Amino acid sequence: MILSFDIILLLFLVVAAIISLWVKDLLAAAMVFGIYGFLICLLWAGMGAVDVAFTEATVGAGASTVLIVATVLNTRRRSSD
Amino acid sequence: MNAKLYASIAVVITGTILLYAVSDFPAFGDPRSPANAGVAGGAPSASQYYIKNTYLDTKVPNLVTAVLADYRSYDTLFETVVIFTAGMAIFAIIRVVRRDDSVEVPADPKIDGDHHRIVVGITCRLVVPLVQIFALYVIAHGHYSPGGGFQGGVMLGASFILLALSTSLPEALSRFGEDHFMKLACLGVFVYAGFGFLPMIFGRNFLDYGALQGVFMTKGEEMARSHGIFGVEIGVALTVMSVMFAMFANLSSRGRLRGGL
Numbered sequence: 001m002i003l004s005f006d007i008i009l010l011l012f013l014v015v016a017a018i019i020s021l022w023v024k025d026l027l028a029a030a031m032v033f034g035i036y037g038f039l040i041c042l043l044w045a046g047m048g049a050v051d052v053a054f055t056e057a058t059v060g061a062g063a064s065t066v067l068i069v070a071t072v073l074n075t076r077r078r079s080s081d
Numbered sequence: 082m083n084a085k086l087y088a089s090i091a092v093v094i095t096g097t098i099l100l101y102a103v104s105d106f107p108a109f110g111d112p113r114s115p116a117n118a119g120v121a122g123g124a125p126s127a128s129q130y131y132i133k134n135t136y137l138d139t140k141v142p143n144l145v146t147a148v149l150a151d152y153r154s155y156d157t158l159f160e161t162v163v164i165f166t167a168g169m170a171i172f173a174i175i176r177v178v179r180r181d182d183s184v185e186v187p188a189d190p191k192i193d194g195d196h197h198r199i200v201v202g203i204t205c206r207l208v209v210p211l212v213q214i215f216a217l218y219v220i221a222h223g224h225y226s227p228g229g230g231f232q233g234g235v236m237l238g239a240s241f242i243l244l245a246l247s248t249s250l251p252e253a254l255s256r257f258g259e260d261h262f263m264k265l266a267c268l269g270v271f272v273y274a275g276f277g278f279l280p281m282i283f284g285r286n287f288l289d290y291g292a293l294q295g296v297f298m299t300k301g302e303e304m305a306r307s308h309g310i311f312g313v314e315i316g317v318a319l320t321v322m323s324v325m326f327a328m329f330a331n332l333s334s335r336g337r338l339r340g341g342l
Contacts, residue, residue: 047109050227051145054219058235063325066242070333 006046013039024079026072034065139306141224149229150310154288158273161317165270168324172263175336205247212240220318224307230317237318238325250334259330259338262323269320276312 016039020032037060044053107114119126131144131152141147149157216236223229245253280292290309291302299305330338 051143051229051232054227054232055235058232058239063235063239063242063329066239066246067328067332070329074333074335 002046006043009039009043009046013043026077026079027069029079030065030068030072033068034061037061037064138303139310140303141307141310143224143226145227146223146229146310146314150313151290151306154277154313157313157317158277158288161270161273161320164324165266165320168266168320168327171324171328171331175331176338177336201247205243209240209244212236212243216240216318220314221311223314224310230314231321233314234318234321235325237322238329241322241326242329245329245333250330251339253326254330254338257326259327262327262330265319266323266327269316269318269323272316272319273313276309276316 013036016032016036020029020036023029023032037056041053041056041061044050044056107116112118115126117126117128119129131148135144135147136142139147139151141151213236216233218233219228219236220230220233223233241253241257244256276290276293277288279296280289281287283292283295285292290306292305293309294300294302294305297305297308299308
């Protein structure tokens with residue numbers, strides 16, 4: 001673990017989390033949520049938990065984003081709140 | 082707007098409490114923390130046991146796989162059941178079984194002059210087999226490198242999702258239809274539980290793969306455990322693959338499994 005690299009990743013993580021809550025366009029929110037998953041994957045890989053990082057890369061950044069996108073396209077694209 | 086304000090206040094308070102609790106944790110990778118070294122003067126900890134004995138017990142160099150599928154196998158069995166239950170819940174809530182023709186079905190997905198679809202379609206047709214072979218490698222190589230049933234299963238499911246996205250959902254469903262993925266989801270749990278019950282026939286405990294050395298015809302019980310882990314991973318991969326694709330197919334076509342994205 002390199003400290004400065006970790007700090008940059010955590011900063012991006014917080015920014016991605018806030019953006020995915022903030023954005024009104026749910027498709028964009030789903031994409032930013034995928035970025036969030038990938039950043040967590042990088043953090044876990046940095047901590048040496050490669051199996052967990054692999055699962056997060058496939059499930060968190062890959063499959064769940066696709067599932068959210070499929071749901072958004074079948075409902076309304078704009079968030080109401 | 083008020084709802085968002087209250088929600089963010091609740092999130093900030095919960096986050097502060099969690100961060101406060103983290104300060105009581107031992108330092109990252111501290112070899113003298115109770116989880117790693119055990120209680121002073123007491124029994125040695127589980128992690129010490131795993132590090133010393135995993136390779137001797139199971140001949141599996143990847144500790145994570147051995148702990149997941151052998152030492153804590155009961156746990157993983159019910160993780161698989163949880164995923165299976167999620168698939169059944171999707172089926173129960175979203176799937177529309179009754180026949181109605183109100184939803185429009187796209188006529189022919191191959192439109193003349195649709196170059197983007199051709200490029201994307203051909204590229205994905207080349208990529209899908211590679212993804213599937215890599216997924217099989219991940220499942221089979223989970224003993225030696227990161228990976229295993231969950232990751233490989235998600236990748237297999239994702240390859241079918243990629244096929245559905247690049248061509249059309251009916252095209253993907255014609256290769257991996259509902260009757261197939263429902264049966265495979267059940268079969269995965271059955272394979273896992275079957276590997277649990279087989280040792281009981283030989284008079285051993287549930288999920289004690291060491292008893293299977295007569296079935297696998299291995300030299301010792303260690304290699305039988307290694308093969309048992311592999312069999313269990315196959316069961317996990319079957320369930321995860323089927324449920325992943327079932328979720329996507331039901332969500333993207335509003336439960337009608339026709340038309341879709």
